[in-house]
Amino acid sequence: MTWSPPASCPAPDTTPRKAPALRQPSLSEIFPETAADAAAPAFALAHLSACSGPVLWIQDRLSARETGRPFPPGMGGCELLHLQVSRAIDVLWAMEQGLGCPALGAVIGEVWGSAPAVDFTATKRLALRAEAHGVPAWLIRRAAPPELSAARERWRLSSLPARPEPDDARAPGTPLWSAELFRTRFRAPGRWVAGHDPATGDLAFDHAIGMEAAEAARATA
Template sequence: MALAFAHVPDDHRPWLWVQDKTAIRLSGRPYRPGLPRSLRHRLIHVAADKAQDALFALEEGLRCRDLAFVIGEIAGNPAALDFTASRRLSLVSTKHGVPLWLVRLAARHDLGSARMRWDVASAPSPPPQWNTQAPGDPRWQADLFRAHTFQPGQWMLGHDGQHEDLRVFTPDHGGVVSGTADRSLVPEQQTA
């Protein structure tokens, strides 16, 4: 997610990452050294106790035009994150021009107002080039299952070990289909 903005050379604004307590327990806190070099020092992290608090922090962040983008991580299907709350976040994101990625961990599909909805899961890594005992480059299976302006589909994303940006790979984990992940799939705003 953050990689989409890692290579925007003129944008040096900070960005916000909000997590509720259960999301932190499931996925951990952001690991700054693992972030793209251009984003590490600009991260503002908020650890919220409950989903309601996380939603409040997300909405306040979206109202701040001095942020480059906002990422929210909320676990499960809390009652606070209903269709109305999802729609409210989408409207605030659009009104203030701050992109939003809402990551739902261990959640079932329910109603939401997102322009694009994705299922993303880890995929098997290809064998490493030099050391057979080492892990291969990371891969993710990305399924776009709902979109207003794009046709649903599936992509295999990953790193090739030489570049920071994501690459789109063939389904057999072989060659690179495109040099970088299609920037047209980066919406003006996005929630899940």
């Protein structure tokens, strides 16, 4: 099926663009539209195409129970250090400790539900820690509303039907996601169909949804 916009919607810019990147490593948040959707960790990992060190992945108990543990063979060669803790406050503490280690390639935390511990002060500490040590941090907020936060970027993610596999129509193809950047400190927000560029393997935004071409170009610049 070919996607076509409604008559009132501007035609999308179909030129693939590389993923917009933060000016420096900092804290980004992801809110899956469906709590157990695998789009969130996949999208975070897609930003780490060239791992400069091990990825510290921290899950609270409910996240691990509802979504499962990360699968190292599917992480594109990144070395994984997995830690499971009981509470959201433990996730935040472990993330802060990990962000103080420049040898890590990234720190990813998963928290289930609306947790009082994940407030503006806690997220600001993580953002400043990530920026001070040059380690990117991703906080996946499952089954939680986007409350007040100091995260530099905040995304809503959901899975879309995968691209067709050219060599086998029955096999799963390259994944695609609906990625909405609804809060950002450094550029315009927007919504895209995102996925891996088949030619380069980089994360790319295939086309913007509900934005004119010029606006989409500014948002991904």
